[in-house]
Amino acid sequence: MRAFSIATEGARLGTASPGERQRHTRGPDRLAGPGQPDDPHQILDRCRALVRPALTEAVGRLHPWVGEMAAYSFGWCEVGGAPAVAPGGKGVRQALAVLGAEAAGAPGRAGVAAAVAVELVHAFSLLHDDIMDGDADRRSRPAVWKAYGTGPAVLAGDALFALAVETLAEQPGGAAGVRTLSAALGDLVRGQADDLLFTARPWTGPERVLPDEYRVMAEHKTGALLGCAAALGAALGGAEPEVITALDRMGRHLGIAFQIVDDVLGIWGDPRVTGKPVHGDLRERKKTFPVLVALGSPVGDRLAALLEAGDTPEAAAELIERAGGRSTAMAEARRHLSAVETVLAGVPWETRAAAELRSLLGFLVRRDV
Incomplete structure (x- = not known):
């Protein structure tokens, strides 16, 4: 086994895309010029470049084997x-933390510790989620538990969580930051618990999962950490x-929209974009938002039979679309994005950071659907 090399990773930071090289000539804290918001990809690139050295350094403090799993x-x-x-x-969460600091009028680097801590917690949650959900692949390659084993993956997740707490505790006012992160993690656990319990509930009848229950789950499981990222960045920026x-x-509304768009991609998304097979969520019989909407329609019983059989995901996807599952899901995502706009309009932000937030959030919810 060859342990992941932090030195090698550090060298790679200077050999990325032309956009990243251009950004380094401008300085990573802010792209030049006060005009129109940057392209969302540029925003994400800029924030990743600002956070990556600190994230790499943090991972380098782990046991070499655990650090390799984290790097993987x-x-x-x-x-x-x-x-x-x-x-x-x-x-995404790195960018929200950096933009949160900038929205408060601070330089982006003020939000780097928040970005590192939240990214570590996000990685921890994905490692454990993949095990709980039995997902064998992530981003078109084996999930950590498939590549290294279940026990090692749990260990790596635990290490990432501990490292996130340590990262925040080292900051001025770190206790408040740890409390914010812990509250978000508590919500994340509640959301994951609900998501797991949904699997045991029937497709139809009075005990079926309702779309309103799903919204609460999505806010906790996905939105809490997105909101935490932006809020922690702003707090470290003196907001x-x-x-x-x-x-x-704002992040909680974004999380609901983001999760619902993921649900749409999980049924109809291009595998080259999602890294997962088409109709994958239907094959796994997941109770996603488009499915729940369709189950509440006149075709609900027929759809439930198809989902229970599990051998005709194409027919199930067609029935969900005809029942309005896809269109209703996207309308719901847009409703929460409108709520994000309302939040942004109601608070005085640093102008350019607010514009970049709008550009980034719209891109995240509209991606490839």
């Missing part, structure tokens, strides 16, 4: 430590309490 989960290396050819994630609260609320 981030897409930095392959099993054994060789540099990865597969790209990592988008870095007023009302700004911190507003950013948390």
Whole structure:
């Protein structure tokens, strides 16, 4: 086994895309010029470049084997430590933390510790989620538990969580940051518990899962950490309490929209984009938002029979679409994105950071659907 090399990873930071090289000439805290918001991909690239050295340094403090599993989960290396050819994630939570600090009028680097802590918790949650859900693949390659084993993956997740707490505790006012992160993690656990319990409930009848229950689950499981990222970045940037609260609320609405769009992609998404097979959520019989909407329609019993059989996902997907599951899901996602706009309009932000937030959030909810 060759342990993941932090030195190698550090060298790779300077050899990424032309957009990243251009950004380094401008300085990572802010792209040049006060005009129109940057392209969302540029925003994500800029924030990742600002956070990546600190995230790499944090992972480098772990036991070498655990650090390799963490690096694999981030897409930095392959099993054994060789540099990865597969790209990592988008870095959405990192970007929200950086933009949260900038929305408060601070430089983006003020939000880096928040970005690192939340990214570590997000990675921890994915490692454990994949085990609980039995998902064998993530981002078009084996999940950590499939690549290294279930026990090692649990250990790596625990290490990432501990490292996140340590990262925040080291900051000025770290106790408040740890309390914020802990509250978000408590919500995340509640959301995951509800999601797991949904699987045992019937498709139809009085005990079936309702869309309103799903919204609460999505706010907890996905929205809490998105809101935490933006709120923690703002707090470390010296924001007023009302700004911190507003950013948390914004992230929670975003989380519901983000989860619902993921549900749409989980049925109809392009595998080249999602990294998962088409109709994958139907094959796994997941009670996602489009499915719940369709189950409440006149075709609910017929759809339930198809889902229970599990051998005709194409027919189930067609029936869900005809019943309005897909269109209703996207309308619900847009409703929560409108709520995000309402939050952004109600609080004084640093102008450019608010514009970048709008650009980024719209892109996240509209991605490839």
